[in-house]
Amino acid sequence: MHFYTYDGTFEGLLTLVFEAYERKAWPTSIAQEHLAQPGMFGENIAVVTEEQKTARVWQGLQKKLSINAQQALYHTYLWEQPGFEQIIFDYIRLAFSSEQNIEGNYAAPCVLQVQQAAKQVHREKHRMEAFVRFQKTADGLYFATISPDFNVLPLIVRHFERRYADQRWAIYDTNRRYGAYYDLRQVSLVNLDLPPHQRPTSLAPEVKDADEDVYQQLWQVYFDNVNIPERRNPKLHLRHIPRRYWKYLSEKQPRQLR
Amino acid sequence: MSLKVQDVRVMESRLIEKLSILADAAKYDVSCSSSGGKRKNENKGLGNAEGMGICHSYTEDGRCVSLLKILLTNHCIYDCAYCVTRRSNDVKRAAFTVQEVVDLTINFYRRNYIEGLFLSSGIFKNADYTMERLVRVAKKLRQEHKFNGCIHLKTIPGASEELIKEAGLYADRLSVNIELPSEMSLQQLAPEKNYKEVLEPMGSIKQQLVQAKEEKKLFKSAPGFAPAGQSTQLIVGASAENDHQILQLSSQLYKDFSLKRVYYSGYVPISSDNRLPIITEPPIIRENRIYQADWLMRFYGFDAKEIVDEQHPHLDLEIDPKLGWALRNRHAFPVEVNTADYELILRVPGIGIKSAQKIVSARRFTQLSFEHLRQMGVVLKRAKYFITCQTKSLQRQDFESELIRRKILFGEGSVRSALLTQQLDLFKQVG
Numbered sequence: 268m269h270f271y272t273y274d275g276t277f278e279g280l281l282t283l284v285f286e287a288y289e290r291k292a293w294p295t296s297i298a299q300e301h302l303a304q305p306g307m308f309g310e311n312i313a314v315v316t317e318e319q320k321t322a323r324v325w326q327g328l329q330k331k332l333s334i335n336a337q338q339a340l341y342h343t344y345l346w347e348q349p350g351f352e353q354i355i356f357d358y359i360r361l362a363f364s365s366e367q368n369i370e371g372n373y374a375a376p377c378v379l380q381v382q383q384a385a386k387q388v389h390r391e392k393h394r395m396e397a398f399v400r401f402q403k404t405a406d407g408l409y410f411a412t413i414s415p416d417f418n419v420l421p422l423i424v425r426h427f428e429r430r431y432a433d434q435r436w437a438i439y440d441t442n443r444r445y446g447a448y449y450d451l452r453q454v455s456l457v458n459l460d461l462p463p464h465q466r467p468t469s470l471a472p473e474v475k476d477a478d479e480d481v482y483q484q485l486w487q488v489y490f491d492n493v494n495i496p497e498r499r500n501p502k503l504h505l506r507h508i509p510r511r512y513w514k515y516l517s518e519k520q521p522r523q524l525r
Numbered sequence: 526m527s528l529k530v531q532d533v534r535v536m537e538s539r540l541i542e543k544l545s546i547l548a549d550a551a552k553y554d555v556s557c558s559s560s561g562g563k564r565k566n567e568n569k570g571l572g573n574a575e576g577m578g579i580c581h582s583y584t585e586d587g588r589c590v591s592l593l594k595i596l597l598t599n600h601c602i603y604d605c606a607y608c609v610t611r612r613s614n615d616v617k618r619a620a621f622t623v624q625e626v627v628d629l630t631i632n633f634y635r636r637n638y639i640e641g642l643f644l645s646s647g648i649f650k651n652a653d654y655t656m657e658r659l660v661r662v663a664k665k666l667r668q669e670h671k672f673n674g675c676i677h678l679k680t681i682p683g684a685s686e687e688l689i690k691e692a693g694l695y696a697d698r699l700s701v702n703i704e705l706p707s708e709m710s711l712q713q714l715a716p717e718k719n720y721k722e723v724l725e726p727m728g729s730i731k732q733q734l735v736q737a738k739e740e741k742k743l744f745k746s747a748p749g750f751a752p753a754g755q756s757t758q759l760i761v762g763a764s765a766e767n768d769h770q771i772l773q774l775s776s777q778l779y780k781d782f783s784l785k786r787v788y789y790s791g792y793v794p795i796s797s798d799n800r801l802p803i804i805t806e807p808p809i810i811r812e813n814r815i816y817q818a819d820w821l822m823r824f825y826g827f828d829a830k831e832i833v834d835e836q837h838p839h840l841d842l843e844i845d846p847k848l849g850w851a852l853r854n855r856h857a858f859p860v861e862v863n864t865a866d867y868e869l870i871l872r873v874p875g876i877g878i879k880s881a882q883k884i885v886s887a888r889r890f891t892q893l894s895f896e897h898l899r900q901m902g903v904v905l906k907r908a909k910y911f912i913t914c915q916t917k918s919l920q921r922q923d924f925e926s927e928l929i930r931r932k933i934l935f936g937e938g939s940v941r942s943a944l945l946t947q948q949l950d951l952f953k954q955v956g
């Protein structure tokens with residue numbers, strides 16, 4: 268039995284694949300270092316991420332897989348759900364051991380699982396692109412917070428970079444405690460590990476732009492008036508915007524009295 | 526100083542009132558979607574529209590909120606029976622200025638509330654006067670604000686060809702609403718309009734679209750024309766047309782005017798005008814079935830004739846049109862999923878486009894079993910009556926179409942209770 272641990276990065280996971288092949292020792296379990304409990308009977312292997320080994324595996328995959336499938340593998344990593352490492356491992360192993368391209372082989376469990384994980388991640392990405400709500404600060408920064416089910420921040424920055432090329436913006440993941448900041452030239456990812464009571468969810472009144480509240484209110488007014496009461500359909504409504512997303516949506520906040 | 530704050534407050538509440546009136550008046554128009562446009566942000570400007578439109582929110586009736594959909598004004602010189610904005614209706618009227626619409630659009634867009642603007646209007650003074658203002662909004666957004674988000678303009682019936690041509694330079698999509706599915710109904714309910722007035726701009730937009738595409742081929746820098754094409758809306762249930770007539774019309778519109786979309790809007794009883802049918806609820810289920818049928822025509826390779834015809838002019842409200850077709854065409858089934866053509870697999874109830882593609886892809890690797898199909902998202906509860914897997918069937922016997930219909934509708938084994946419910950329904954209808 269072989270209990271592998273790695274540092275939790277995608278690169279680390281690929282190094283792990285390299286090690287497993289070199290040792291011809293397929294993992295019984297794969298865990299992140301800080302979460303791992305060493306197995307009692309069997310070998311514990313602590314993988315140290317190495318750029319060269321990572322690159323070897325990735326280059327190997329690039330020969331075997333289309334860009335789409337490479338992306339899907341990365342998305343499965345961002346999916347972060349229990350067992351994702353094993354799914355990725357199985358997928359890579361199947362890819363390396365087959366002559367044929369395996370991407371369409373939905374009859375193999377790991378291929379279907381990667382496809383489904385990637386789909387969920389893609390969906391969350393799409394939702395975040397839709398539900399992010401920026402608030403404008405007095406110094407002209409557009410600021411938003413998110414806490415997505417999966418780790419999609421790295422996937423959404425491109426979308427916002429293209430869309431808001433002429434405004435400074437920042438998006439902060441309150442669960443994973445890091446954010447993206449665009450300074451009119453480029454996006455950088457920044458770790459910002461604030462103590463819980465300082466983690467921002469909304470802007471403090473003193474840093475808000477003078478017009479911010481008005482536009483939030485106008486948006487609420489708009490939202491209330493496009494509704495057609497005769498067609499009310501709460502079930503469908505909830506299917507599209509599950510409650511856990513409401514906290515970011517200004518149209519779902521209490522109406523301001525004026 | 527305090528006076529100034531007050532002034533601002535008054536302006537704000539004026540704007541809030543206008544927005545509530547002019548959003549409310551625009552909400553019945555469903556021909557609104559941000560998809561299909563392509564306007565890359567290459568000028569370091571604001572916005573980028575690529576491919577899929579995004580729904581930034583959903584109304585409480587479950588519709589996508591993607592664009593800021595408003596009227597420029599709800600003053601109108603016409604008196605169309607089905608419309609809240611009609612001249613004879615006693616409602617509050619309001620009008621935005623061009624600048625107000627521009628500011629709202631930009632500020633909503635920057636906060637990621639919307640994909641862009643969908644601007645329509647009641648007709649004040651005359652068609653050209655109104656259309657000219659709509660065009661001005663679009664022009665301002667594109668030129669002064671380098672706005673690359675989506676702009677969808679409604680063309681005003683009767684507006685001149687030059688204005689429509691100009692609109693197409695700035696808008697991603699243009700729509701001309703037909704509203705009523707036949708000339709006769711239009712005469713009855715919107716006596717100031719006629720089909721010619723509606724179809725003419727549609728034809729000229731199509732011509733412009735074709736021409737712009739040709740020019741683009743020759744000169745890359747040629748100006749685009751409404752790159753996301755044109756769409757229209759039909760109101761369902763305000764006039765007497767049946768589903769066969771409606772689908773026939775849409776199918777023709779898709780062919781003759783290369784429309785991107787036909788939207789259907791179940792008539793919401795907003796008017797007590799005696800030219801209109803008396804209903805208490807919008808025909809939502811019927812509208813939904815028509816959308817499904819439209820979907821079958823556009824993505825599943827169905828012809829309008831296969832879905833409804835003169836003998837069966839109404840869509841079945843209880844079951845979707847794809848299942849309906851399958852039950853009427855039992856001779857085409859069962860389909861062997863391991864060998865059948867993609868087109869045929871697509872016609873199996875319970876198999877959508879995604880699962881059909883997966884099936885065709887996976888069967889190159891191995892013979893598929895029912896378990897594989899289930900994993901791929903096939904709804905076996907429906908599909909099992911119409912497929913075999915490695916020549917095996919999940920059904921031991923052949924059922925009559927009527928029985929399959931009941932089993933799918935009311936569940937396995939509940940044939941008796943199903944009959945009962947149906948009868949109860951009948952009683953309810955009688956009583």
Ligand code: SF4
Nearest residue numbers: 601603605608611647
């Ligand atoms: S012209 Fe348009 S806005 Fe005016 S009444 Fe007719 S449908 Fe309504």
